[in-house]
Amino acid sequence: MAVILPAMLAGCSKDNNTTTPDPGPVTPIDGYGRVTMTFANYVGNTPLSLNNSQGYAYTNANGDSFNVSAYKYYISNIKFVREDGYEYAEPESYHFIDEADPASLSFSVPGLMPGKYTAVKLLIGVDSARNVSGAQTGALDPIHGMFWTWSTGYIMAKMEGNFKNTDNGNKSGFSYHLGGFKGEYRVVNEITLSLPQDLVAGNNTASSMTLRSNVLEWFAFPSIVKLNEINQVGSVGPIARGLSLSFSQSFSVTKVEN
Amino acid sequence: MLAFYSCKKDNVEEQEPVAVDPSLANIEFKVPESWPLPVYNFSNNPLTKEGFKLGRKLFFDPILSRDNSISCGTCHQPFAAFSQLDHAVSHGVDDRVGTRNSPALFNLNWHSSFFWDGGVNHIEMQPFAPITNPLEMDETLANVIAKLQARDEYKQLFKDAFGTDEITTQKMTRALAQFMGMMVSSNAPYDKYMRHEGTLSADEMAGLTVFRSKCAACHTEPLFSDFSLRNNGLALQNNEKGIIDSGRGIITPLDPSSFYKFKVPSLRNLKYTAPYMHDGRLATIDAVLDHYTGDVQHTPNLDPLLENGISLSAQERQQLKAFLNTLNDETFVKDIRFQEPK
Numbered sequence: 395m396a397v398i399l400p401a402m403l404a405g406c407s408k409d410n411n412t413t414t415p416d417p418g419p420v421t422p423i424d425g426y427g428r429v430t431m432t433f434a435n436y437v438g439n440t441p442l443s444l445n446n447s448q449g450y451a452y453t454n455a456n457g458d459s460f461n462v463s464a465y466k467y468y469i470s471n472i473k474f475v476r477e478d479g480y481e482y483a484e485p486e487s488y489h490f491i492d493e494a495d496p497a498s499l500s501f502s503v504p505g506l507m508p509g510k511y512t513a514v515k516l517l518i519g520v521d522s523a524r525n526v527s528g529a530q531t532g533a534l535d536p537i538h539g540m541f542w543t544w545s546t547g548y549i550m551a552k553m554e555g556n557f558k559n560t561d562n563g564n565k566s567g568f569s570y571h572l573g574g575f576k577g578e579y580r581v582v583n584e585i586t587l588s589l590p591q592d593l594v595a596g597n598n599t600a601s602s603m604t605l606r607s608n609v610l611e612w613f614a615f616p617s618i619v620k621l622n623e624i625n626q627v628g629s630v631g632p633i634a635r636g637l638s639l640s641f642s643q644s645f646s647v648t649k650v651e652n
Numbered sequence: 653m654l655a656f657y658s659c660k661k662d663n664v665e666e667q668e669p670v671a672v673d674p675s676l677a678n679i680e681f682k683v684p685e686s687w688p689l690p691v692y693n694f695s696n697n698p699l700t701k702e703g704f705k706l707g708r709k710l711f712f713d714p715i716l717s718r719d720n721s722i723s724c725g726t727c728h729q730p731f732a733a734f735s736q737l738d739h740a741v742s743h744g745v746d747d748r749v750g751t752r753n754s755p756a757l758f759n760l761n762w763h764s765s766f767f768w769d770g771g772v773n774h775i776e777m778q779p780f781a782p783i784t785n786p787l788e789m790d791e792t793l794a795n796v797i798a799k800l801q802a803r804d805e806y807k808q809l810f811k812d813a814f815g816t817d818e819i820t821t822q823k824m825t826r827a828l829a830q831f832m833g834m835m836v837s838s839n840a841p842y843d844k845y846m847r848h849e850g851t852l853s854a855d856e857m858a859g860l861t862v863f864r865s866k867c868a869a870c871h872t873e874p875l876f877s878d879f880s881l882r883n884n885g886l887a888l889q890n891n892e893k894g895i896i897d898s899g900r901g902i903i904t905p906l907d908p909s910s911f912y913k914f915k916v917p918s919l920r921n922l923k924y925t926a927p928y929m930h931d932g933r934l935a936t937i938d939a940v941l942d943h944y945t946g947d948v949q950h951t952p953n954l955d956p957l958l959e960n961g962i963s964l965s966a967q968e969r970q971q972l973k974a975f976l977n978t979l980n981d982e983t984f985v986k987d988i989r990f991q992e993p994k
Contacts, residue, residue, distance in 0.1 A: 525773075526773050526774065527696075527774065528696060528697075528774045528775070528776035528777060528826075528829075529774075529776035529777060529821065529822040529825045529826055529829075530822060531820050531821070531822040535793075535820065535821055535822065536777075536780050536793060536821055537793040537794055537797065537821050541780070543772075543777070543780040543781040543784050543785070544767075544771050544772075544781055544785075544902075544903075545771040545772075545902075545903045546771065546772045546773040546774065546777050579906075629905065630904075630906075631905075631906055632906075
């Protein structure tokens, strides 16, 4: 059965290629540590590249050949877990990661109380509070095109590209827009990632952390995704929910440096 | 020295009397006596004269549309209580025809959701929909912001309103929310009667009684809506796009109990807001009453209150119409604060 959930109706906002304004250097907070977080998006073991729309650079588990033209998501409510259980929550923690905008892939979090941190918690998506409290700005500005205007709510993650349709060999588009901030089909998931090595914060220390997401793991839901069957996802429902779970589980921390 | 200084200052004041724009003289949000508290009360978006002025300018400026041809005010006209006169459904850029009737706009701060299907959850989020809807203004947010930033006049207006000339979508929609939120309609003869400032005729009073027993469960006083989503039994018919509008079903397609439900509209200002219903299918109040008395369809999710339609004797009908007339607020449609600036 072909499952097609059309991106619905007129009000869908168009994508636009605005870049995130550079937030400028983050001022260290005296007596505390700082960590630079870098998001590296991968396809299996290969860094994702958006610049191969002519051919099909990648193959998923079903054997579909595909390429990726857009890859964007929200990370929010970052918390650092110290070995004694204390958690440092970044204030105003909303980050828009857009593979097409290198400046968006990396940001700095100051204010870590001294100590050894062993894990990081992330919300993949935007918490429900910011979906219901009116106009937002910065990372949450609807200008980034990560927003459903006709049925209020953020698009938590977006992947678009082309695939080779195995029925007829034609090039076809696919578009996964994952939204839904409440109820059984919410696509906002909290994940806890252990660190491969302790993050040690001290007086004015600067650490770094590299996090990886994996495009291939999107296609793990519900069983192996066949692009011929699931290629347009643009509304709240079980498919978006399932894709969001596989996507969230694709994250890992690959490197910590102190 | 001191005396000289203050004397000079007095002179300066005399030479430059502060010109008061009468349309901005009274920008203050008041909850009308005995009304419930509003959902939106400007707590995150402090209402100011300057913010209201900017919002009004934006509302009537076609710069928000792709080809600079259509403003919010094109579809929401002040003299029509901010609905669109004589248009069953909206007409956007390139004369593209929409599928729904432009609703009247007033008392929006009491709305818990926006649009006929309640799909938008906040007054500040609402403007993003018409601006980006291809059938309405068909513009991108990035372009709108770039166009506004390129105009010195807007830079100044944003600076006056928000203290900085940096223009963002948030400031734009907050200014629009200040203008729209100020649009309170609470001066109809009904309101004056309720405030003991005026009286209703015997017929109108009888009509109020009819109204309270037959209509008020959904069209609840004093806003004349409970803002819930319901199916009032309109026949399912194809819209301009050749499909049946499933109302709330568009927002929650996986929930069969949401289909064909629409937000209960207010019954204030009906004199100015014809045609009626989500697709403007009924041209007159008589047609609306004919619907409730004789044409309620048993479509899926019909509201239980309308299971047997609504019975109205000829006299009750005439009294009800007299009462509905007392909900027309002429001071609202003529309010100089809400007219297109010259």
